[in-house]
Amino acid sequence: MSIKKVLTGNHAVSYGAMVSRVQVISAYPITPQTQVVELLSEMVADGILDAIFVNVESEHSAMSACVSASAAGARAFTATSAQGLALMHEMLHWAAGARLPIVLANINRAMAPPWSIWTDQNDSLSQRDTGWMQIYVESNQEAFDSIILAYKVAEQVYLPCMVILDAFVLSHTSEPVEIYDQEKVDKFLPPYKPMVAIEPGKAFGYGALAAPDTYMEFRYKMQKAMEKAVEIFEKEGKLFGEMFGRNYDLVEEYMMDDAEYVIVTVGATTSTARVAIQELRKQGEKVGLLKIRVIRPFPFNKVREALKGRKKVAVLDRNISFGYHGIFYQEIKSALYPLKERPQVHGYIAGLGGRDITIKDFIDIYHDMKKREDMEEIVWKGVKL
Amino acid sequence: MKNWNIPQDELLYSGHAACQGCGGALAMRLALKALGENSVATIPACCWTIISGDVLYHALKIPVFHTAFETAAISATGLKAGLTKRGFKDTTVFAWAGDGGTFDIGIQAISGAAERNEDIIYFVYDNEAYMNTGIQRSSATPWGAWTTTTPVKHPEDKPKKNIDEILAAHKIPYQATVNVAYPEDFVRKVKKAKEIKGFRFIHILAPCPPGWKMPSDISIQVARLATQTGIFPLYEVENGKHYTVSYLPPKKLPVAEYLKLQGRFKHLTESQVEYIQKMVDENWESLLRKHELTHGTLENIPRPEFYR
Ligand SMILES: Cc1ncc(C[n+]2csc(CCOP(=O)(O)OP(=O)(O)O)c2C)c(N)n1
Ligand code: SF4
Numbered sequence: 128m129s130i131k132k133v134l135t136g137n138h139a140v141s142y143g144a145m146v147s148r149v150q151v152i153s154a155y156p157i158t159p160q161t162q163v164v165e166l167l168s169e170m171v172a173d174g175i176l177d178a179i180f181v182n183v184e185s186e187h188s189a190m191s192a193c194v195s196a197s198a199a200g201a202r203a204f205t206a207t208s209a210q211g212l213a214l215m216h217e218m219l220h221w222a223a224g225a226r227l228p229i230v231l232a233n234i235n236r237a238m239a240p241p242w243s244i245w246t247d248q249n250d251s252l253s254q255r256d257t258g259w260m261q262i263y264v265e266s267n268q269e270a271f272d273s274i275i276l277a278y279k280v281a282e283q284v285y286l287p288c289m290v291i292l293d294a295f296v297l298s299h300t301s302e303p304v305e306i307y308d309q310e311k312v313d314k315f316l317p318p319y320k321p322m323v324a325i326e327p328g329k330a331f332g333y334g335a336l337a338a339p340d341t342y343m344e345f346r347y348k349m350q351k352a353m354e355k356a357v358e359i360f361e362k363e364g365k366l367f368g369e370m371f372g373r374n375y376d377l378v379e380e381y382m383m384d385d386a387e388y389v390i391v392t393v394g395a396t397t398s399t400a401r402v403a404i405q406e407l408r409k410q411g412e413k414v415g416l417l418k419i420r421v422i423r424p425f426p427f428n429k430v431r432e433a434l435k436g437r438k439k440v441a442v443l444d445r446n447i448s449f450g451y452h453g454i455f456y457q458e459i460k461s462a463l464y465p466l467k468e469r470p471q472v473h474g475y476i477a478g479l480g481g482r483d484i485t486i487k488d489f490i491d492i493y494h495d496m497k498k499r500e501d502m503e504e505i506v507w508k509g510v511k512l
Numbered sequence: 513m514k515n516w517n518i519p520q521d522e523l524l525y526s527g528h529a530a531c532q533g534c535g536g537a538l539a540m541r542l543a544l545k546a547l548g549e550n551s552v553a554t555i556p557a558c559c560w561t562i563i564s565g566d567v568l569y570h571a572l573k574i575p576v577f578h579t580a581f582e583t584a585a586i587s588a589t590g591l592k593a594g595l596t597k598r599g600f601k602d603t604t605v606f607a608w609a610g611d612g613g614t615f616d617i618g619i620q621a622i623s624g625a626a627e628r629n630e631d632i633i634y635f636v637y638d639n640e641a642y643m644n645t646g647i648q649r650s651s652a653t654p655w656g657a658w659t660t661t662t663p664v665k666h667p668e669d670k671p672k673k674n675i676d677e678i679l680a681a682h683k684i685p686y687q688a689t690v691n692v693a694y695p696e697d698f699v700r701k702v703k704k705a706k707e708i709k710g711f712r713f714i715h716i717l718a719p720c721p722p723g724w725k726m727p728s729d730i731s732i733q734v735a736r737l738a739t740q741t742g743i744f745p746l747y748e749v750e751n752g753k754h755y756t757v758s759y760l761p762p763k764k765l766p767v768a769e770y771l772k773l774q775g776r777f778k779h780l781t782e783s784q785v786e787y788i789q790k791m792v793d794e795n796w797e798s799l800l801r802k803h804e805l806t807h808g809t810l811e812n813i814p815r816p817e818f819y820r
Contacts, residue, residue, distance in 0.1 A: 150597040151590065179593040183586065184624030191583040191621070192590035195554060198577050199594025217580055325575045325591060327550045327603045332570040334578035341567055 129311075129371075134304045136297030139267040140206060140232040140290070141166035142304070143274025145176050146312040147230070149204040150319075153181035153192035155211060158244045159294040160234045163206040186211035190218035190231075197227035198333055200324030202278065205229070208294065209236035209250040216254065219287075223258025223349065225334050228281030228288070228319070230274060231259075235394065235445075236294045237480040245481020246294035248394065248446035252454045258349055260288040260356060261423045263394045267302040272373055279316050279363045284352040293395040294481065307371050315370050353424040360421055377426035379418040380433055382408060386415025387438040388496060389470075393419045393455055396443060396477075396484045403489030414493055419455065430462045437470045441496040443489075445478045452505050460502075473499050477508035484508075518699050519545040528571035530563040533728030535718030535735060536637040537563055538692045540572070540608065543635060543714075546702035549574060551604040552595070554588050556618065557581040558610035559644045559720075560637070582617040584609040585625035588632040604706055606633040611652035612642040615673050626682035629710045633702075636675070636713075639720035647723045654743075655791065656784055658725070658776040667779065671791060676749070679713045683752035687713040689744065693736035697746055697758055704748075717744045725775025737770040742796040747803070755802035760813040767792050 134142065140163045144152070152171065154164040170176040181192045186207050193203035207215060212233050222229050233251050237243040251261060262277060264270045270292050277288035292298060325333055337345060360377050368374030379397075382404055383389065392400045397418045407414045417433050417440075419426070434440055440463075444453025451457060456474030463469045473496045478484040488508055495506065523544035530537035536559055544551070554577045555561060561578060565571040579587035584607035592605040609618060614636040622634060641659045642648040648661040651673040662668040679687050686708045690698040698716075705712040719735045721728040738744035739759065746759040767789045771777040780788075804810055 151593045153590070153593075179597060181589060181593060182628065184620060184627075188583070188586040188621050188624060191579065191586040192593065195577060195579065195587040195590025196594035196597075197590075199552075199591045199598065201594035201597040203590075203594070218583070221580055324594075324598075325552050325577050326595065326598070327552055327574070327600055329575050330570060330573050332564055332567065332572075332576045332578060335564060335570065335576070336561060336566040336578075338566060 129305050129307045131303050131305050133301050134267055135162065135299055135301050136267045136270050136292050137162035137234070137299065138166050139271040139304045140274060140292070141170070142306055143271040144204045145170055146307065146309055147275050147278050147316055148202065148313070148318070149176070149178055150201040151179050151181065151193065151196035151203045152205065153183050153189045153196070153203070154205045154207065155183055155186045155189045157186070157208045157211040159236060159298045160206045160208040160211070160232070163232055163234070186214040187218060190215040190222065193229045194218055194222050194225065194227055197222070197229050198225060198325050200319070200321045200326065202319045203229045206232040206234070208234040209238055212250050212254060213238065216257070219254055219257040219259060222287045224345070226285035226349070228278065228285055230277045230281060231287065231289050232274065233289050233291045234294050234298045235291055243480040244294065246296055246445070247479045247481065251289060251291045252446050254289070255423060255454070258286060259423065260286055260353070260421065261291060262288065262421050263291045263419070264297070265395055265397045265418065267297055268304050268373070270297060271304050271306070272367065272371070272375065275312060275316055276363060276367055276375060280356055280359045282319050283359050284356045285322070286349070286352050286356065291394070296395045311370060315367065356424045357426060375420065376429070377421040378429045378433060379420060381416035381418065383415035383417065383433060385413055387413040388493060389415050389417050389434060389437050389440045390489060390492065391417045391419065391440060391442040391455065391459055393422065394445065396445065399484055399486055400443070400489050403486045403493070406486065407490060407493055412493065422455070422458065425458060425462065427462050430459065431466060434463060434470055435466055436468070439496050440470050440472045441475055441492050442472060443475050443477060443484070443492065445484070447476055447479070456505065471502060473502060474505040475508055476505055482509065517696050518542070521545060523549065523573040525571045525573070527565070527569065528563050529565060530559070531722055531728065533719070533721040533731040534563070535692045535720060535731055536560060536639060539637045539716045539718050542692065542695055542698045543702050544572070544574065546699045547604050547606065547706055550602065551606060552577070552591055553606050553608050554579050554584060554591055555608050556584040556587070556613045557644065558613050560608060560610070561644065581613055583621055584613055584618050585630070585632070585634055586621040588634065589625050589630045592630065592632055604633065606635060608635045608637070610643070611636055611638040611640060612650040615651045615675050623682065626679060626684050626711045626713070629684065631709055633705050633712045633714065635716060637716045637718040639718045639723055640672070641723050643720050643723045656777060656780050656788055658779065664779045676715055680749050680752045684713060685710040686748070686750055687715070688748040689715045689717070689746050691717045691735050691739050691744060691746060692719070693732045694739065694746060694759065701748065723776070726773055730773060734770065734773050737765065737773070740765045741767045741770045742792050743767060743770055745796060745799055747799060755799070755806045757799060757803040757813045760815045762815055764796070
């Protein structure tokens with residue numbers, strides 16, 4: 128029997144790791160992630176979770192411990208935020224390059240300086256090209272579910288996966304979360320059986336030097352695995368739905384059937400955008416919402432399917448690639464480029480460092496996109512100068 | 513011929529990629545003889561990244577996980593945790609790193625793992641510089657030495673960091689210094705380390721002919737002189753306080769004997785050699801006092817026959 132608990136996003140993540148039966152956890156505290164691993168360390172201490180908890184001296188070491196534990200064939204988990212994720216950067220490459228299905232929960236927090244503990248996406252997006260899959264979630268239930276799904280997909284394609292949730296908006300906000308029956312989760316996510324792992328008696332060099340005549344093939348295979356992950360996400364998302372009653376796909380559409388205008392969101396602001404869309408619909412506006420859940424691998428086909436033939440698209444970025452545009456804006460534009468008839472796409476930056484993104488903001492964005500022609504200029508919402 | 517008390521099994525194949533006369537390669541050969549096949553290693557960036565072979569050829573009879581420069585200690589920790597969860601509870605997991613990866617960039621993770629008393633053995637093969645990147649100084653480079661970043665006009669002007677005392681301050685169950693020129697002592701200590709639980713640290717003096725600017729056929733001779741002169745004393749420390757000197761040179765030779773064989777010290781003046789002698793004597797005396805404090809006497813320190 129599943130049970131319902133009122134959980135913060137952080138604790139939903141801890142429960143997700145628990146029911147995924149993670150075997151090695153290693154982490155270092157940072158606001159707003161800390162509660163994720165506090166609860167897990169308690170679970171390990173209480174014997175509820177049969178795992179080894181390694182209390183390390185830095186995030187770099189936390190990720191290194193996960194990398195080696197995973198290389199030794201164990202299911203490994205960690206969580207972090209912002210500066211912690213940045214410190215892990217070298218080892219994020221290591222995890223992906225060594226093809227290790229580690230799952231990491233990143234609580235999206237803005238990068239310093241100036242210091243901020245509040246949400247935006249620049250920390251996780253700085254790691255976009257490390258070879259990690261990235262899932263951005265909208266609710267605490269989705270956070271819980273995504274941890275299980277992340278392992279299920281990661282262990283099939285041998286790539287690590289990040290589950291990303293907004294600081295405070297989700298991490299410290301309580302919502303009801305359905306915790307599934309352990310036996311059912313075990314059926315969906317069987318124990319990890321790696322194709323190769325470090326173990327005594329099997330002499331080989333894992334991650335040894337690759338000369339120019341071998342290195343490129345490793346990278347080619349990583350890319351192929353990423354491409355394959357798209358199908359696996361679709362397949363497992365459906366299976367998850369059959370098993371637990373919640374379907375997941377790489378993207379999610381809302382009121383899109385006859386929408387001429389579309390707002391694209393990633394992460395928790397999606398919930399706010401949904402309300403704005405309802406309001407606008409009441410006023411007779413033909414507007415819909417496209418939520419991107421998985422941004423690596425990028426769901427090209429789904430995004431093209433969803434956006435082709437629309438009049439205009441507005442992309443909301445809670446991030447900025449300095450010197451260019453918002454990152455999702457770039458990604459959506461480039462995904463649509465091969466289409467013969469592409470909709471106009473407009474980029475909006477909002478909510479950096481945890482500034483509120485309101486229903487009114489989305490309504491304003493909608494009206495602004497309707498009249499806007501120039502696609503070069505990015506619009507900063509609510510900057511006070 | 514002397515009957516060496518050393519296992520005959522070879523777990524390091526002859527196809528490895530070390531330079532001739534590499535003390536680091538010999539060190540691994542000896543260590544593996546003592547550790548046996550139920551072992552796994554992790555190696556960070558260092559000469560051994562190359563020595564062990566590329567992705568297609570692997571020169572060791574045990575598995576090796578290659579890891580980032582600063583992560584040897586934590587990588588071994590993770591391997592141990594993963595293997596334990598998979599039921600390989602009695603496997604020896606060890607980290608194998610150079611002096612740069614140990615004294616410098618890796619020290620944070622080492623301190624963390626030592627403080628938590630992780631059940632791993634940490635080996636540092638100390639060739640006293642960053643050799644893999646072309647002989648730059650490390651904090652293990654001895655005072656007065658030439659390296660490419662401490663050129664002859666400005667040779668290294670800081671004494672070698674005392675990594676052993678840093679580890680002793682962590683009160684780890686076992687640590688020892690070993691030297692490839694003393695293989696029996698080497699193997700005995702590694703075997704002893706293998707039987708102990710918790711964080712163990714083995715500091716190996718590993719001569720490097722290109723880095724020390726010397727011919728490749730005198731590696732062992734030079735390594736032996738390091739101990740005979742007191743520059744690299746052989747000793748063990750248990751729980752950070754129980755000091756045992758494992759070898760007393762029958763006649764402590766002048767440091768000049770050691771220095772003059774190596775191009776990296778060629779530029780030293782007589783007074784500089786004297787200064788080194790003074791530092792070495794002080795360290796040696798302080799080590800003897802620690803032994804005496806532990807054992808109450810200096811009488812039982814082994815004093816094998818003198819050979820050069
Ligand atoms: C983070 C990082 N910085 C720098 C390097 C470059 N690097 C590779 S090996 C090495 C020197 C290793 O020296 P040491 O640990 O003494 O081992 P040795 O090469 O002497 O065997 C350096 C600086 C690296 N691989 N990673
Ligand atoms: S450079 Fe020195 S340490 Fe490196 S392989 Fe050659 S001899 Fe060994």
